[in-house]
Amino acid sequence: MAPTRAFDVVIWGATGFTGRLVAEHLARDYKTGVKWAIAGRSQERLEKLRLELSEQYGSELQEVPILIGDLKSQPSLDSIASQTTVMISTAGPFALYGTPVVDAAVRSGTHYVDITGEAPWVSKIIAAYHEEAAAKRVRIVPCCGFDSTPFDLGALLVIDHMRKQLGKQPAKVLNAVMGSKGGVSGGTIASGMNAISEMNSNPALKASARDVYSLVPEEAHGSDGEFWGVEWCPELGKYLAPFVMQVVNNRVVHRSNYLNKYDGGSSTLRYQEAVAAKSWLAAKSVQLGTLAVVGAMGQSWMHPLLKKLLPAPGEGPSRETMMTGYFKNRVVGWTKEEGGAQPSVVQAEVADPHRDGGYWGTSRMLLEAALCLALQQQELDASPEVLKGGVLTPASAMGIFLVERLRNAGQTFKILEGGASTA
Numbered sequence: 001m002a003p004t005r006a007f008d009v010v011i012w013g014a015t016g017f018t019g020r021l022v023a024e025h026l027a028r029d030y031k032t033g034v035k036w037a038i039a040g041r042s043q044e045r046l047e048k049l050r051l052e053l054s055e056q057y058g059s060e061l062q063e064v065p066i067l068i069g070d071l072k073s074q075p076s077l078d079s080i081a082s083q084t085t086v087m088i089s090t091a092g093p094f095a096l097y098g099t100p101v102v103d104a105a106v107r108s109g110t111h112y113v114d115i116t117g118e119a120p121w122v123s124k125i126i127a128a129y130h131e132e133a134a135a136k137r138v139r140i141v142p143c144c145g146f147d148s149t150p151f152d153l154g155a156l157l158v159i160d161h162m163r164k165q166l167g168k169q170p171a172k173v174l175n176a177v178m179g180s181k182g183g184v185s186g187g188t189i190a191s192g193m194n195a196i197s198e199m200n201s202n203p204a205l206k207a208s209a210r211d212v213y214s215l216v217p218e219e220a221h222g223s224d225g226e227f228w229g230v231e232w233c234p235e236l237g238k239y240l241a242p243f244v245m246q247v248v249n250n251r252v253v254h255r256s257n258y259l260n261k262y263d264g265g266s267s268t269l270r271y272q273e274a275v276a277a278k279s280w281l282a283a284k285s286v287q288l289g290t291l292a293v294v295g296a297m298g299q300s301w302m303h304p305l306l307k308k309l310l311p312a313p314g315e316g317p318s319r320e321t322m323m324t325g326y327f328k329n330r331v332v333g334w335t336k337e338e339g340g341a342q343p344s345v346v347q348a349e350v351a352d353p354h355r356d357g358g359y360w361g362t363s364r365m366l367l368e369a370a371l372c373l374a375l376q377q378q379e380l381d382a383s384p385e386v387l388k389g390g391v392l393t394p395a396s397a398m399g400i401f402l403v404e405r406l407r408n409a410g411q412t413f414k415i416l417e418g419g420a421s422t423a
């Protein structure tokens with residue numbers, strides 16, 4: 001990459017619900033020390049955003065540069081990408097609007113982060129760009145929002161503890177949602193519906209998307225699967241029910257395992273995601289509710305009706321919903337043992353007690369990932385624990401460096417008292 005670029009980060013899709021939150025975090029918390037610009041397709045909407053930012057956070061923001069691009073004009077995107085160290089993309093559905101932006105980033109030698117939760121699209125990006133990005137030492141990192149950062153980094157945290165403190169490999173990791181509160185945006189609904197419509201019209205894509213190993217090469221597939229049942233977890237003293245975001249996070253954690261070789265490259269790691277519930281009945285209700293929502297979303301003919309009932313693109317949860325939201329995950333890891341020995345159990349908490357994970361949290365995670373790549377390049381380049389290029393995951397591209405940044409931003413990533421106990 002050229003040593004000096006005009007910007008550290010550029011937000012492509014800044015006019016959207018989540019893109020605007022990223023710009024707000026920069027305007028409020030990084031008044032100095034970061035060179036940034038906003039980008040998109042509409043000069044008018046970007047000027048309106050800049051005016052609103054300057055009214056809210058200071059008149060100096062009237063100077064934030066605006067860059068215009070057009071998804072149908074690759075040179076316009078190349079021009080934006082070549083001016084920045086890191087391209088942030090929040091313009092989704094990514095299956096519709098994402099690929100030309102990644103293409104521009106890889107060609108320009110620009111690191112890239114986004115907030116897609118569309119695993120089938122990520123699979124296409126890996127096939128098209130992983131090798132070139134790896135050869136150029138360009139870090140392309142999708143899934144830097146709530147899907148899948150807290151889950152991917154939570155798994156890394158307990159696995160790191162097992163490997164470094166206990167000298168053991170992981171056999172299994174469970175990420176359990178203990179509680180959460182937040183809302184949903186129209187952009188997320190549009191992306192989910194688009195992904196489902198694409199899968200419904202392409203059986204091969206659907207089959208691949210259902211595979212928890214859809215983001216790793218064939219030779220690295222193991223025998224893990226999704227969790228759609230109800231079961232008791234003695235370590236948590238709770239029942240477990242299915243968690244819908246497993247259809248993204250599972251794939252990302254398995255890619256991190258493949259890239260970071262958590263299990264020594266044996267493809268034996270098992271990964272489970274779940275919602276924790278107090279009683280069997282509560283867990284059963286979560287399971288049936290989740291299956292009903294997934295079933296309704298899976299019917300393309302239901303989409304026009306759902307679109308009328310749910311937020312439209314550009315809309316999202318209110319400030320109050322985000323400010324009074326929270327998420328709290330418990331990560332449980334079991335070590336791999338030989339000859340029937342009892343595994344050690346490591347537990348961690350990953351949470352934001354004060355903000356919702358889906359939008360406020362997502363925009364913060366995305367920004368901190370971008371700033372990690374832009375401002376901590378030397379540390380990342382020198383660390384043996386992160387990869388230097390390719391289509392990566394938050395854990396494999398930034399690992400503990402990103403954990404530190406998110407802790408500083410108010411999120412919780414902690415190994416729980418005692419660190420490890422015998423099951």
Ligand SMILES: NC(=O)c1ccc[n+]([C@@H]2O[C@H](COP(=O)([O-])OP(=O)(O)OC[C@H]3O[C@@H](n4cnc5c(N)ncnc54)[C@H](OP(=O)(O)O)[C@@H]3O)[C@@H](O)[C@H]2O)c1
Pocket residue numbers: 012013014015016017018019040041042045071090091092093094097115116117143144145146147148185186187188189191192312313314315316358359362
């Ligand atoms: N990972 C997570 O946890 C997470 C959380 C939140 C959102 N997301 C994902 O992030 C994406 C954005 O969500 P959102 O709610 O912020 O969406 P949104 O409010 O609808 O914003 C979409 C953005 O994309 C831009 N865009 C749309 N079509 C474009 C085109 N043809 N050319 C250039 N720009 C275009 C829009 O620009 P204009 O203003 O010019 O229309 C806008 O800036 C979705 O895919 C969503 O699923 C993920």
